[in-house]
Amino acid sequence: MDLDDVRQKIDAIDREIITRINERVRLASEVARAKHAAGLPIYIPEREEQVFQKLSSINEGPLTEQAIRHIYREVISAMIALEQPLKIAYLGPEGTYTEQAARKNFGSSLDYHAVPSIADVFSEVERREADYGVIPIENSTGGAVIHSLDMLAETELKIIGQVYLPVEHCLLSHSKLSEITEVRSKDQALIQCRDWLQRNLPNAKQIDCDSTTGAVVHATKNPGTAAIAGEIAAERYSIPLVAKGIQDRKDNETRFLVIAPEPNNGQTGPGLDKTSLVFSIHHEVGALEKVLRSFSTRQINLSKIESRPSRKKAWEYLFFVDFDGHWNDPTIQEAIAELNSSCPLVKWLGSYPNSR
Numbered sequence: 527m528d529l530d531d532v533r534q535k536i537d538a539i540d541r542e543i544i545t546r547i548n549e550r551v552r553l554a555s556e557v558a559r560a561k562h563a564a565g566l567p568i569y570i571p572e573r574e575e576q577v578f579q580k581l582s583s584i585n586e587g588p589l590t591e592q593a594i595r596h597i598y599r600e601v602i603s604a605m606i607a608l609e610q611p612l613k614i615a616y617l618g619p620e621g622t623y624t625e626q627a628a629r630k631n632f633g634s635s636l637d638y639h640a641v642p643s644i645a646d647v648f649s650e651v652e653r654r655e656a657d658y659g660v661i662p663i664e665n666s667t668g669g670a671v672i673h674s675l676d677m678l679a680e681t682e683l684k685i686i687g688q689v690y691l692p693v694e695h696c697l698l699s700h701s702k703l704s705e706i707t708e709v710r711s712k713d714q715a716l717i718q719c720r721d722w723l724q725r726n727l728p729n730a731k732q733i734d735c736d737s738t739t740g741a742v743v744h745a746t747k748n749p750g751t752a753a754i755a756g757e758i759a760a761e762r763y764s765i766p767l768v769a770k771g772i773q774d775r776k777d778n779e780t781r782f783l784v785i786a787p788e789p790n791n792g793q794t795g796p797g798l799d800k801t802s803l804v805f806s807i808h809h810e811v812g813a814l815e816k817v818l819r820s821f822s823t824r825q826i827n828l829s830k831i832e833s834r835p836s837r838k839k840a841w842e843y844l845f846f847v848d849f850d851g852h853w854n855d856p857t858i859q860e861a862i863a864e865l866n867s868s869c870p871l872v873k874w875l876g877s878y879p880n881s882r
């Protein structure tokens with residue numbers, strides 16, 4: 527192989543790619559401006575998912591579907607940033623898994639803003655200080671993030687997207703494993719590493735912190751202490767990795783939600799959307815079963831149900847469900863009409879692309 531020859535070919539292809547990418551950006555900008563003039567949002571999750579789906583169907587490799595998504599995610603992110611400086615509020619501080627999820631969803635060109643609590647993410651978007659918010663909602667090992675569920679029941683904001691992020695926890699410390707007497711992290715991370723901690727640090731004190739990053743900052747200053755956090759935090763705070771992949775399940779994943787002032791306008795397509803809903807029931811025999819039957823008789827697949835105290839009256843509950851399909855699907859509207867006739871509360875939380 528003549529190296530120079532191949533490199534010349536690569537250079538020519540690069541010229542062509544840059545021209546074509548800029549052509550694509552110009553066209554998307556035109557769409558964006560038209561949307562802006564019509565008072566519509568520039569960022570349309572369901573349209574992006576359609577683009578990603580189309581790309582995977584035409585991709586013949588060797589690049590993977592995921593690699594193609596990453597590349598296009600960045601192209602779209604850069605176009606949006608050219609047109610409008612969208613601001614994304616996320617549960618911080620910088621370096622949290624929620625920041626990784628936000629960047630995975632919106633790409634690296636937007637304006638990211640860390641806030642100290644889940645409630646602050648909601649209020650930033652409610653006050654229009656941020657265009658979108660990103661919050662954790664559930665982990666495959668540790669379960670629900672109850673604070674997020676409680677906030678969703680109260681807010682007028684809508685869920686417009688979801689992000690799944692594989693979560694690999696690391697033990698970070700300036701001390702050796704045998705010298706560690708205290709481990710700090712966010713409660714969910716401690717729960718996800720419960721068995722590992724029991725086996726490897728049975729005598730260490732476990733302390734719950736507001737964020738994994740907060741725990742890392744503490745560990746950088748206090749010998750004998752360790753933090754559980756992601757590898758990114760280790761790099762950012764220059765603290766050694768004592769152990770990697772310490773979560774009890776290798777397939778540990780967290781699901782995050784993107785929240786916005788307005789719901790998505792359109793559907794992604796048949797079988798490609800998910801809907802979240804919260805409802806309450808009367809204290810009657812079979813009330814919950816009746817609701818579930820409204821879904822099952824119509825072949826609507828429930829992917830999750832979670833109950834929480836209503837926080838209005840003792841021993842009254844709210845039920846959070848996720849199911850396949852879009853709020854505007856006629857079959858789903860039929861099921862909702864049944865719920866409305868028997869439930870004191872039925873609140874749509876949003877419909878969004880059911881992408882991984």
Ligand SMILES: C=C(O[C@@H]1C=C(C(=O)O)C=C[C@H]1O)C(=O)O
Pocket residue numbers: 553554555557558568569570571573574577602605
């Ligand atoms: C250009 C559009 O807007 C944005 C950019 C997209 C793109 O570059 O493909 C897709 C969806 C939107 O987030 C559009 O709605 O078509």
